[in-house]
Amino acid sequence: MxxxxxxxxxxxxxxxxxxxxxxxxxxxxxxxxxxxxxxxxxxxxxxxxxxxxxxxxxxxxxxxxxxxxxxxxxxxxxxxxxxxxxxxxxxxxxxxxxxxxxxxxxxxxxxxxxxxxxxxxxxxxxxxxxxxxxxxxxxxxxxxxxxxxxxxxxxxxxxxxxxxxxxxxxxxxxxxxxxxxxxxxxxxxxxxxxxxxxxxxxxxxxxxxxxxxxxxxxxxxxxxxxxxxxxxxxxxxxxxxxxxxxxxxVEPYEQRKLWLLNAGHTLLAATGMPRGHETVAEAFADPECRGLLEELWAEARVLLPFDATETDAALAALRTRFANPRIAHRLLQIDDGGLQKLRQRQVAIITRRLDAGSEPGRASLATVEAWGRAHGLDLAEALDVLQPGLARRVYLR
Missing domain, CATH: 3.40.50.720 (NAD(P)-binding Rossmann-like Domain)
Incomplete structure (x- = not known):
């Protein structure tokens, strides 16, 4: 050939x-x-x-x-x-x-x-x-x-x-x-x-x-x-x-990607791998992972400076992309460099919500907790590794 x-x-x-x-x-x-x-x-x-x-x-x-x-x-x-x-x-x-x-x-x-x-x-x-x-x-x-x-x-x-x-x-x-x-x-x-x-x-x-x-x-x-x-x-x-x-x-577009797509990937990697999933599509098809993902998107979307129509369109595209079973996007690949990625993604969502006087977000915390568990840390320890003093802000709000 x-x-x-x-x-x-x-x-x-x-x-x-x-x-x-x-x-x-x-x-x-x-x-x-x-x-x-x-x-x-x-x-x-x-x-x-x-x-x-x-x-x-x-x-x-x-x-x-x-x-x-x-x-x-x-x-x-x-x-x-x-x-x-x-x-x-x-x-x-x-x-x-x-x-x-x-x-x-x-x-x-x-x-x-x-x-x-x-x-x-x-x-x-x-x-x-x-x-x-x-x-x-x-x-x-x-x-x-x-x-x-x-x-x-x-x-x-x-x-x-x-x-x-x-x-x-x-x-x-x-x-x-x-x-x-x-x-x-x-x-x-x-x-x-x-x-x-x-x-x-x-x-x-x-x-x-x-x-x-x-x-x-x-x-x-x-x-x-x-x-x-x-x-x-x-x-x-x-x-x-x-x-x-x-x-x-470019900042609003960076935030949209980091907090919807990238944070979604991080959540699926942190929660999907312990459940035996290997790809984004597999974890997305798991009702427990999918439910947390939808919660994460609800937590993040209120922080974005886009109207509901544009955000809905972005999320609809993400659901189609994540569900594509023929793109084998490996969770292990997403998990590489997890510390830096979590700081840009889940920690940013948590701190922005706290700064706005809201609760930190159950799905964002669940992602950090799952990541911490994989590294022998409880939630408070994981939060402080990612950002010193963050556990105090979360628990004493």
Whole structure:
């Protein structure tokens, strides 16, 4: 059977870079870029140089098939496939090609998907994501390559500002700090598309769909959303023409996602795994988990600055997405990094409700309690691990 590498047609010139090459980037930012390229509004199009964050394996596997891959959209009633080619090059992020790319004046945008933990200082002798970006920006400044937009695509509130702080923390040169202040725009976004890890069964299904061998297909859900807030001083793809929403304030959309989708996932992971469930769809089908989830959504929706019609529509879409049995979104994958995720999700809901003079929310507390139980903590201990003094606020309100 022929390799999918033979499906490569036009190779777009590299005008974007990405740090954190993985399935989500290929299903989201690269997918939007591909669809913008297809409109032909920019004659040259936008190609992406994608870099791995930790291991070089993803870049090696993608490069082996000329950076062409299959995006499989998995709906409840069947699969559809498209060939994706917006990534023009894939590299190990630790290599010298990183600095060469960021120093290229043709590169106008750097998107990042480095997970919540990527915004923290590096442990031991490893290079942090912020330090790697500074290394690239230093090369760009030396080359007088001009302005660039850095676009955070991770599940953090104020992720553009979080990225700016992570970068500036690694700068020890006053001149470079001034250059960054003058030439680098930090853009905040809200991103959403469930993209599970690829399995051997997915690779076999892809082969049946397209008639090519593809070692690294991406399987994703039909739903996708991208909300962007910030400036692009050197230009960007025509994302606005393919469904990307550009807004003056991204925070309400971040809250909607964190407190409805992400907090819902955390609840299903914390309460579903002890009941033997492995996926979101399995836990969602469990009446006990589903009942707590609906309570959580009731607790969170009153905190959101959207009217009832918009929130109802968002929740209806979530119910459809969570019920899709053909998207195997693993609860174990959601549970990874639970401490940081709980702080952004359930703890934020609890504290916002307490600040408003309301009770903390039974479903939010049940999620924290289930997480604490898995780590040998009672509810009060778990609350204080997540936020010192929170147990006192909960119990003495």
């Amino acid at each position: 022929p390799s999918i590498a033979q499906a490569r047609g036009h190779r777009y010139p590299v005008r974007m870079a990405h740090l954190g090459l993985g399935n989500f980037h290929r299903a989201h930012q690269a997918w939007y870029t591909q669809h913008a390229n297809a409109l032909g509004m920019d004659a040259d199009g936008w190609g992406i140089a994608a870099f791995t964050g930790r291991s070089p394996r993803a870049a090696e596997a993608l490069s082996a098939q000329d950076c062409v891959y299959t995006l499989v959209t998995r709906a409840a009633d069947g699969d559809s496939a498209e060939i994706a080619d917006a990534i023009s090059r894939a590299h190990d992020g630790a290599g010298a090609e990183w600095e060469h790319t960021i120093a290229d004046p043709s590169v106008a945008v750097l998107t990042v998907t480095i997970t919540e933990r990527g915004y923290e200082p590096a442990q031991q002798q490893t290079e942090s994501a912020g330090a790697r970006i500074v290394r690239g920006l230093r090369a760009r400044a030396r080359a007088s390559a001009g302005d660039i937009a850095l676009v955070s695509c991770d599940n953090l509130r104020g992720n553009g500002e979080a990225l700016r702080l992570a970068v500036l923390r690694e700068v020890d040169d006053g001149r470079l700090a001034r250059w960054i202040g003058e030439h680098v725009a930090f853009v905040s976004t809200m991103v959403d598309r469930i993209t599970p890890a690829t399995t051997d069964a997915d690779r076999a299904a892809t082969r049946e769909l397209i008639g090519h061998d593809d070692a690294v297909p991406v399987v994703t859900e039909p739903f996708s959303e991208w909300v962007v807030c910030g400036e692009f001083p050197a230009g960007r793809p025509a994302w606005h023409s393919v469904g990307v929403r550009f807004v003056d304030d």
